[in-house]
Amino acid sequence: MQSEYAIETSSLTKVYRSRWKRREVRAVDGITLNVPRGTIFGLLGPNGAGKTTFVKLLLSAVHPTNGNALLFGRDAREAEARRPIGYLPENHRFPTYFTGAGMLDFYAALSGMESSQRKKLIPEHLDLVGLDKWGDMRIGKYSKGMLQRLGLAQALIHSPSLLILDEPTDGVDPVGRRQIRDVLTRFEEKGVTIFINSHLLAEVETFCRQVAILHKGKVALSGTMQDLTAGKGYRLSVAQAPAALMEELRTKAASMASRDGLCDFQFATREQVNEAIDLLRAQRCDIEALVPTTSTLEEVFVRTVEK
Amino acid sequence: MKDLWTASLALIRDTFREAFARKIFWGLFGLSVLMILFFLFLLKIDLVEGGLAAISLFGRTANPATDVDRLVRGVYGGIATFLYTWGMAIAVFASAGLIPSVLEPGRIELLLSKPVSRTHILLGRYVGNVLVVACNIVFLVLGVWTILGAKTGIWSKTFLISIATTVFAFAVLLSVVVFIGVLFESTALSTMVAVALMIMSPILAQTSVMLRLLSSEWSRQIWRTLYYALPKVYDLGKMTLDAIQSRTFEGYMPIWTSALFGAVVLAGALAIFVRRDF
Numbered sequence: 001m002q003s004e005y006a007i008e009t010s011s012l013t014k015v016y017r018s019r020w021k022r023r024e025v026r027a028v029d030g031i032t033l034n035v036p037r038g039t040i041f042g043l044l045g046p047n048g049a050g051k052t053t054f055v056k057l058l059l060s061a062v063h064p065t066n067g068n069a070l071l072f073g074r075d076a077r078e079a080e081a082r083r084p085i086g087y088l089p090e091n092h093r094f095p096t097y098f099t100g101a102g103m104l105d106f107y108a109a110l111s112g113m114e115s116s117q118r119k120k121l122i123p124e125h126l127d128l129v130g131l132d133k134w135g136d137m138r139i140g141k142y143s144k145g146m147l148q149r150l151g152l153a154q155a156l157i158h159s160p161s162l163l164i165l166d167e168p169t170d171g172v173d174p175v176g177r178r179q180i181r182d183v184l185t186r187f188e189e190k191g192v193t194i195f196i197n198s199h200l201l202a203e204v205e206t207f208c209r210q211v212a213i214l215h216k217g218k219v220a221l222s223g224t225m226q227d228l229t230a231g232k233g234y235r236l237s238v239a240q241a242p243a244a245l246m247e248e249l250r251t252k253a254a255s256m257a258s259r260d261g262l263c264d265f266q267f268a269t270r271e272q273v274n275e276a277i278d279l280l281r282a283q284r285c286d287i288e289a290l291v292p293t294t295s296t297l298e299e300v301f302v303r304t305v306e307k
Numbered sequence: 308m309k310d311l312w313t314a315s316l317a318l319i320r321d322t323f324r325e326a327f328a329r330k331i332f333w334g335l336f337g338l339s340v341l342m343i344l345f346f347l348f349l350l351k352i353d354l355v356e357g358g359l360a361a362i363s364l365f366g367r368t369a370n371p372a373t374d375v376d377r378l379v380r381g382v383y384g385g386i387a388t389f390l391y392t393w394g395m396a397i398a399v400f401a402s403a404g405l406i407p408s409v410l411e412p413g414r415i416e417l418l419l420s421k422p423v424s425r426t427h428i429l430l431g432r433y434v435g436n437v438l439v440v441a442c443n444i445v446f447l448v449l450g451v452w453t454i455l456g457a458k459t460g461i462w463s464k465t466f467l468i469s470i471a472t473t474v475f476a477f478a479v480l481l482s483v484v485v486f487i488g489v490l491f492e493s494t495a496l497s498t499m500v501a502v503a504l505m506i507m508s509p510i511l512a513q514t515s516v517m518l519r520l521l522s523s524e525w526s527r528q529i530w531r532t533l534y535y536a537l538p539k540v541y542d543l544g545k546m547t548l549d550a551i552q553s554r555t556f557e558g559y560m561p562i563w564t565s566a567l568f569g570a571v572v573l574a575g576a577l578a579i580f581v582r583r584d585f
Contacts, residue, residue: 016584061419062584079424087420093413095321097328109317110421112310154417164420 003073006162006193007035011067014053027053029217040194042208046305050217051197055166086155090166096140100131100150103139104157111158125153130179144171152180162193205297213304221304229295234273236265237289245283249276262288314423315431322435331401332439339447346454379461384551386451387469391544395477398440403498405436406488415585425581433485441474465551472547479538479569486576509541538565
């Protein structure tokens with residue numbers, strides 16, 4: 001069955017119950033979410049929002065209490081539905097007895113790759129993540145960043161159509177982060193759907209096309225990055241102006257803030273800011289700066305989870 | 308089907324790799340080598356002549372043809388019992404950690420994300436574990452058999468039965484290790500329960516005596532139930548000894564009831580593993 005979505009969930013719910021006290025925790029609470037093929041999707045949320053449980057539900061590591069999840073149109077509980085998936089878990093614990101190449105060989109074999117294919121692709125993927133000289137080294141000797149890159153190679157080696165990455169750049173230095181982003185960009189260009197679970201908002205903002213923010217197990221906000229950060233406007237910085245004019249500008253502006261002897265007025269439209277400029281120039285007041293602004297994802301995130 | 312085979316081989320190879328890394332394989336192998344060296348040392352002693360001389364000491368006239376055969380079979384039987392009991396105990400101790408290790412957070416999620424069923428993952432691990440022990444038992448028994456055969460000229464093929472019975476009894480006990488491992492993720496508890504079953508087995512095997520000694524019908528019923536339900540490690544060892552010494556034994560009940568126990572416990576472990584959240 002072909003589906004236009006890589007991931008489809010419908011009222012997906014996971015309730016954890018303590019064995020004796022009958023206490024309930026609704027880790028995921030009726031999430032309905034569609035992730036189109038070929039996009040880069042970011043899943044955000046504060047700690048305990050249910051992000052990791054949601055990912056585990058997709059991978060069938062956790063069984064849903066209610067609802068269902070489909071991967072490319074197949075029930076996520078079927079083992080075969082996981083064949084086109086590459087997964088990099090958060091807090092992974094790769095067995096330290098593996099060498100880098102040995103680990104890739106093991107997980108590629110579990111994905112059903114034949115020995116000849118594995119022999120060909122393992123050096124290529126070690127090279128892809130910059131570990132070509134480390135393939136024969138036991139991974140117990142790898143740094144956190146190297147393990148993360150090896151984990152990424154493991155997720156990519158069987159040419160998945162959907163990559164699910166849980167905190168992919170966690171513990172990676174800026175150069176390694178850049179390298180991971182470059183690798184992911186290359187796979188995005190090949191049409192691979194990338195689903196990132198991360199708390200690094202800046203990274204999600206620069207990299208993802210679509211975002212969902214989870215809060216208390218529910219989707220609090222979702223949409224394209226462009227739509228979510230469309231709180232556009234203009235910031236007008238003024239050093240000195242008569243008090244009456246300042247008051248008039250304050251009433252016309254969406255907001256006003258003072259910093260370093262400057263007053264920043266936030267206007268929503270071009271007409272409003274032009275009108276403010278006209279008023280200031282009529283009284284020969286200096287304009288220190290005029291900057292077009294957008295809402296950052298961080299602002300959207302904070303607003304959403306503080307509601 | 309080919310994917311299934313590739314994944315199965317990968318899971319078995321991974322168990323071997325972990326057994327090597329944890330020094331389990333080499334530990335068992337080292338003990339086997341020590342045992343074989345010990346029997347090589349015995350080559351220095353003239354087992355046959357010494358045995359016959361010992362018979363003569365008790366005022367009997369030795370009949371070389373029959374007495375040597377009986378003597379060597381006795382030695383084979385003693386060794387088989389020793390290997391069966393201690394070999395299996397060591398194997399249980401050594402390999403009990405191989406199941407809980409695979410369930411560690413951060414490791415199990417990645418395994419479950421692959422297109423392999425949970426049943427397949429656990430069975431792959433189980434089979435790998437049995438094969439690790441089987442390799443060592445085959446090496447040890449064949450080594451001892453070769454030395455004794457070369458020394459005495461009597462090649463008791465029935466001695467090789469101890470390979471099958473030891474591996475079988477280990478496989479049954481491993482099902483308990485897997486069950487406890489999946490349920491509680493505790494290596495120590497898995498080992499304790501498996502060893503407890505080994506210890507209980509010779510006690511429960513005294514059924515005919517105990518049924519006479521127990522006063523109430525319900526206590527006799529409990530004894531019978533425990534005897535028939537639990538794996539018969541002792542009876543299997545005794546069957547091996549009887550086979551080696553060409554004695555008749557009373558039916559195959561210990562084999563099929565132990566196999567049934569192992570199958571039920573393993574099925575229970577699989578049912579828990581399939582339903583668990585990780």
